[in-house]
Amino acid sequence: MWIKYNRILLSKVLLLLVILLVGGAAALGCARTGAVPRGWSGGAIADGTLFLGSMDGKLVAVDISDGSQRWDPVTLETSASAGGFGCAPTSTAVAIYGNLAVGEGLFYVGGYDGKIYAFNSSSGALRWIYPRQDALQPIVGGPLVALGKVYVGCSDGKLYALDAATGDYQWKFQTGDNIWSTPAIDGDTLFIGSFDKKLYALNAADGSKRWEFETEGAIVSTPLIYNNTVYIGSFDRYFYAIDTADGSLNWKFMAENWFWAKPVIYDDTVYAACLDGKVYALDAESGDKLAEIDLESPISSSPVAVDDLIIVASEEGEVYSIYTGDNHKRELMNLEVRVNAPLSASQGVVYIHTQEYEALYALNVQTGVVLWTLPLTSK
Amino acid sequence: MDIGTIWDLIILEPVINSLIWLCSTLFDSFGLTVIVFTIFIMICMYPLTAKQLRATKGMQELQPKLAELQKKYGKDRQAMAREQMKLYKESGLSPAGCMLPMLVQMPVWIALYQSIIRVLAVTPEGFLSLSQYLYSWPIVYSTLPLANNFLWLDLATPDMFIALLVGGSMWLQQKMTMPRTADPKQRAQSQMMLWMMPMLFAFFCLSFPSGLALFWLTSTVIRIVMQYYMTGWGALAPAGAKGPGGRDERLKQRIAMEGGHKKEAPLDADIVEPVSTPEEELGYEESGDKRQDRGEGYPASFRPVSRQPRRSKGHRPKRR
Numbered sequence: 001m002w003i004k005y006n007r008i009l010l011s012k013v014l015l016l017l018v019i020l021l022v023g024g025a026a027a028l029g030c031a032r033t034g035a036v037p038r039g040w041s042g043g044a045i046a047d048g049t050l051f052l053g054s055m056d057g058k059l060v061a062v063d064i065s066d067g068s069q070r071w072d073p074v075t076l077e078t079s080a081s082a083g084g085f086g087c088a089p090t091s092t093a094v095a096i097y098g099n100l101a102v103g104e105g106l107f108y109v110g111g112y113d114g115k116i117y118a119f120n121s122s123s124g125a126l127r128w129i130y131p132r133q134d135a136l137q138p139i140v141g142g143p144l145v146a147l148g149k150v151y152v153g154c155s156d157g158k159l160y161a162l163d164a165a166t167g168d169y170q171w172k173f174q175t176g177d178n179i180w181s182t183p184a185i186d187g188d189t190l191f192i193g194s195f196d197k198k199l200y201a202l203n204a205a206d207g208s209k210r211w212e213f214e215t216e217g218a219i220v221s222t223p224l225i226y227n228n229t230v231y232i233g234s235f236d237r238y239f240y241a242i243d244t245a246d247g248s249l250n251w252k253f254m255a256e257n258w259f260w261a262k263p264v265i266y267d268d269t270v271y272a273a274c275l276d277g278k279v280y281a282l283d284a285e286s287g288d289k290l291a292e293i294d295l296e297s298p299i300s301s302s303p304v305a306v307d308d309l310i311i312v313a314s315e316e317g318e319v320y321s322i323y324t325g326d327n328h329k330r331e332l333m334n335l336e337v338r339v340n341a342p343l344s345a346s347q348g349v350v351y352i353h354t355q356e357y358e359a360l361y362a363l364n365v366q367t368g369v370v371l372w373t374l375p376l377t378s379k
Numbered sequence: 380m381d382i383g384t385i386w387d388l389i390i391l392e393p394v395i396n397s398l399i400w401l402c403s404t405l406f407d408s409f410g411l412t413v414i415v416f417t418i419f420i421m422i423c424m425y426p427l428t429a430k431q432l433r434a435t436k437g438m439q440e441l442q443p444k445l446a447e448l449q450k451k452y453g454k455d456r457q458a459m460a461r462e463q464m465k466l467y468k469e470s471g472l473s474p475a476g477c478m479l480p481m482l483v484q485m486p487v488w489i490a491l492y493q494s495i496i497r498v499l500a501v502t503p504e505g506f507l508s509l510s511q512y513l514y515s516w517p518i519v520y521s522t523l524p525l526a527n528n529f530l531w532l533d534l535a536t537p538d539m540f541i542a543l544l545v546g547g548s549m550w551l552q553q554k555m556t557m558p559r560t561a562d563p564k565q566r567a568q569s570q571m572m573l574w575m576m577p578m579l580f581a582f583f584c585l586s587f588p589s590g591l592a593l594f595w596l597t598s599t600v601i602r603i604v605m606q607y608y609m610t611g612w613g614a615l616a617p618a619g620a621k622g623p624g625g626r627d628e629r630l631k632q633r634i635a636m637e638g639g640h641k642k643e644a645p646l647d648a649d650i651v652e653p654v655s656t657p658e659e660e661l662g663y664e665e666s667g668d669k670r671q672d673r674g675e676g677y678p679a680s681f682r683p684v685s686r687q688p689r690r691s692k693g694h695r696p697k698r699r
Contacts, residue, residue, distance in 0.1 A: 037502040216521045275510045
């Protein structure tokens, strides 16, 4: 009651309340919005080594037999820092999305700082950076190494082709909007999806366009090529099968949310993971739905095929194996931490990069036993 | 079902999907969407806002009386409290009257704010988060991602100019609501609010996407307009001059004139009566603000002005 009659104190309380409300709203508003890029790099495996980028911008080379590190982590940092409060990024660590790529003694990284890096695989020494000065727009999709070139899509809507050994610019192809998709190659044809809702088929040698296919939504997922067909999901909730020769539609299948993850194929069955929490098993030829495996949590992490199993992780951190014989799921493990990064696999072991408690898990897909764990961020 | 899920289900999801739908109908311009949606929300919440503005205005108008009470019962707190309560009761106001509508509006603003932040997804994390709020309307899926360009702004990144505009408009609004008082303590409080809030929001704007700043700017400008029509320029009007009294006040005055009411000291005067200094009294007297029509013809201070012939070039008598 006494507050009611004390105007000065009431004013102070009001001021404090407003500041608290605004500050609280700011904090709550940022929570769960994902306004700050943190990254979820997938691993690239070559010669018994897994290359991975952590959420604090560190590049690690892990011996997949025991989880030890081949060389001291290399940290990618950007000089540009924005904001300092609210939803603006405060960290100078470079966020890394998508898979890293490996080739000819080098491994390649596309950074959210708008730079493409090449490092020596055996020592971690920097070989080249593109561009050498300034930076492009953020790079979200992973690089692709093929035909002596590195292909990488950028948020400026361009697909860049660089010399894999030197990083010299070769050509670029302009799309109508951001590119977050990782390119895929079949022979000398390169496939890339864009936010402009189109899938492009390009000549990998010079970047000239062969055809384009328009969907109703943005394309973020990485195309899968199998038997002269390119399979890709879109933000319009459709999963498409397109003829690689002329870009004509073979079939399409509708889900309940966006397709983000790269599909995987096993024995003429395409497994398409969707943000509606389901993995759709579709006949590669006809598009008929063979099974629908519900994981009850969105799936953004690309699954992998290991022997006759499809390994898939939900955002909630539940790891399942789907037996391709009957398309039944079996829970391998519940990591209870967020998983967005694409999975990697080698010799019956799947490697899972978790986000909240950031670590790399090596999981035996037959037994579900964790072989080793490598914590990546101390935070 | 936890409170966060309920909030998302009944508040955030409808607002987010409405924003996306509206954007698809407004030429895919998210800037225009933010402005139109903010205006729509302001219209929906007009009764509450009007109540709040009137209550604030009423509280300001009570200040001279409260100051008098403080002067009279300064040391006797019990008596002062009793008299204050009596005054509030007589005037039909309470300090909570200003706060309650504001608190009711707060969840709406927080929802709108959260929705804008989510819809303006820039990072992959932002997109993944947004995907879980979407209805199964085809238009929603084909409209995303939204174009972030509006005028000179990239709505997804902070902008210095719009931060200054937000700070400036908030200062204007604060100034309009600031009570004119002779109480130095209260004046200091008002001054602190006058500068603190605009600076706080300008600082926020430098750290948040400018789409959010556009929302703050739009809502503040609408509030300024509403405030002007309800309570006039307030403290923004020059101290000596009586500014436009606002629609409500003008209406009251007209009714009073037509009905023949002649109050000795109108309670809803814009300017609070100073408590002490004779200099200030002199100032008011000179400005004419405190003149009252006592129903006896012209006030004593009124002096007839004899017209002097104007001597300017345009009216120079012709030479013969």
